[in-house]
Amino acid sequence: MGDFIGAVDQGTTSTRFIVFDHDGRPVASHQLEHEQVLPRAGWVEHNPLEIWDRTRTVIGSALTTAGLATSDLAAIGVTNQRETAVVWDRRTGRPFHNAVVWQDTRTDSIAKALDADGRGDVIRHKAGLPPATYFSAGKVQWLLEHVDGLRAAAERGDALFGTPDTWVVWNLTGGPDGGIHATDVTNASRTMLMDLTSLDWDDELLGFFGIPRQMLPSIHSSSHRTAFGETAGGRGSSAVPITGVLGDQQAATVGQVCFEPGEAKNTYGTGNFLLLNTGEELVRSRNGLLTTVAYRFGDAAPVYALEGSIAVTGSAVQWLRDQLGIISGASEVEALAASVDDTGGVYFVPAFSGLFAPYWRSDARGAIVGLSRFNTNAHLARATLEAICYQSRDVVDAMAADSGVALTTLKVDGGITANRLCMQLQADILGVPVSKPVVPETTALGAAYAAGLATGYWSGTDELRANWAEAERWQPRWNDAQRRDGYAGWRKAVERTLGWVDVE
């Protein structure tokens, strides 16, 4: 058996491959960005062939740079941006269209119609999700309706659908030459097509969107010895079993070892995703959160989570960089924001894709409010960091209301946690300490853990828990009045963004 476990993390902005040792420490990694295709306002696409190319490249370069070979890997895990819909031809491997990304809002009217005729409540009950542009099913319906020849190909069984895990696994296992068409319960739970209790595709839900069942991958546990096959190998590389597959936010939950009910983590990337482990109990939210599968290891019972998904956090920082040009790299936002003591009364609500949890308002659009002539770029930069933290506060409050348990510490990870000012603001705005682990790559680590558990590389969750260690902790510094007044201003700002666009 190889000495290491590899993990592909196919994210919204980039694809990484990280190799971990038995202590859960990274020993090799490589990361490459891919293009964000923005054809119209509200549309976000990725080129699936570019994603597959990046995946192959990062695996090869991470191994080569560290002097490792595929034979050094005991197994590979795959984790991914969730919900994003890829549809391709099983005979050629050619995508029928660019991938329609989770942030894309072109399915506004499809989502809205679901609540007009009662289908929305069935989806809420069976899939645990509110009707929204975010999830895959509406995206597949849109593709079936807009891409010439796709419906006929789907009915013939020639068109395959998958979230990026499925696309990557199919290609890794041989593509048109016998590639395995599979997904796991966590990814399937984000499509609006899987019943959370049967853990199978549901015919009534498929019927709501007119999706032929033969397009869909088979659903398996997140950690499985055989279901996802092995890499095709060839050209000097040996075949490696793929034994872990799970959505990136669920993977981070595993990487942060949130294995007990009541344990939660918040990942700060393109968006923010806070997941609370609710154990084997399926908890339905009354406060705008999602019910989702956290993970399922082998034949054990599935573990569920409540999730607060926030669409725009790190991508608001990218917007300051790419669209406004007030910083030239994401890391510069910290110094700019730190050059002022506060936001000078400014609030920025980055509702670029409407608002996700806990509001679920696709008619919201972004706003900067409270401006006076006094304000500068620095205030806007600081308001952007505060917006990341206020949106997380919205979700933490909803979780406390749903679970009756108030958070005592928030475990964090993801790219933005490199920003110490932002993490301090998060502790201030929540009023609880914020804790970051030694290995910040928790998403890839979680996929590696799922893969390694399946093969016996790790013996069980106790062994994984022992690998977790805190690197840094931020204590709240604001007083209660600051926290209360600051949050009241945020809620007022959010109100201003609602109902901004008409959804037909």
Ligand SMILES: Nc1ncnc2c1ncn2[C@@H]1O[C@H](COP(=O)(O)OP(=O)(O)O)[C@@H](O)[C@H]1O
């Ligand atoms: N120092 C920083 N301060 C604030 N935001 C940052 C910083 N560094 C990276 N980011 C943001 O974090 C995001 C990247 O984080 P990452 O965890 O790699 O995201 P993803 O997995 O969604 O691709 C980008 O949106 C970027 O703008």
Ligand SMILES: O=P(O)(O)OC[C@H](O)CO
């Ligand atoms: O790729 P990330 O880290 O932005 O995560 C995206 C989420 O999976 C979307 O639900």
